[in-house]
Amino acid sequence: MRMLSPPTIAPPFAAYAHGVEVPPGARLVVTSGQLALTADGRVPEGARAQADLCFQNCTAILAEAGMGPSDVIRINAFVTDRAHMPGYMAARDAWLAGIPRLPASTLVIVSGFTRPEFLVEVEVTAAAIP
Numbered sequence: 001m002r003m004l005s006p007p008t009i010a011p012p013f014a015a016y017a018h019g020v021e022v023p024p025g026a027r028l029v030v031t032s033g034q035l036a037l038t039a040d041g042r043v044p045e046g047a048r049a050q051a052d053l054c055f056q057n058c059t060a061i062l063a064e065a066g067m068g069p070s071d072v073i074r075i076n077a078f079v080t081d082r083a084h085m086p087g088y089m090a091a092r093d094a095w096l097a098g099i100p101r102l103p104a105s106t107l108v109i110v111s112g113f114t115r116p117e118f119l120v121e122v123e124v125t126a127a128a129i130p
Contacts, residue, residue, distance in 0.1 A: 001026075001073060001127060003101050015093045016105035020073040026127040029065045031058055033078070033121040035113060043117045047079065047087030054122035055095040062126055069095055071126040075105040078121040080112055088120055 004019030005011060012018060022028075034057040036043055036050030044050055054077075055069075062068055079088050085107065096102060103124075113121060 001101055012102075014089060014105070015096055015102055016075070017102045018104065020101070020104050022073060022127045023129060026129050027065075029062060029067055029071075029126045029128075031061045031123050031125075033076075033123040034058055034061075035118050035121050043115075047084035047119045048091055049087075050118070050120040051077075051088045051091030051122065052094075054120055055091055058122060058124045059095075062124070065126075065128075067126045067128050070099045070101070071128045072103045072124045073127050074103050074125040076123045077105070077107045078110045078113075079107065080110060080119050082109060084119050085109075 001023070002021040003017035004021055005017060009018065034054045036053040038053065044053055059069060062071065075092065077088060077092070079085060088107065092105070
């Protein structure tokens with residue numbers, strides 16, 4: 001995979017790439033949006049704790065396919081308020097710490113999720129060369 005950051009556009013303002021090129025023949029994994037719900041049904045309080053759990057859930061899904069965070073080529077994330085952006089971004093940056101090739105990333109502010117206690121949702125796309 002190759003990060004795409006053309007010199008003719010402004011550089012990314014956070015830990016992400018403008019684009020990621022995936023070579024022919026790569027295996028793809030796409031997760032559904034992960035909400036901050038523990039296996040026993042609890043929802044942690046706060047955007048950072050919820051985002052951390054969303055990324056943990058994504059890690060578990062990727063692991064089932066023999067992949068990990070370093071294979072992620074795109075992150076789509078959703079928060080219910082601008083105030084939740086710093087907590088989400090801290091969790092994302094921690095999840096990507098030490099990964100040299102950053103994924104493309106989009107963060108959208110939405111009006112809400114299926115339950116009012118949910119503040120963050122994260123979905124990822126990963127690719128690995130067999």
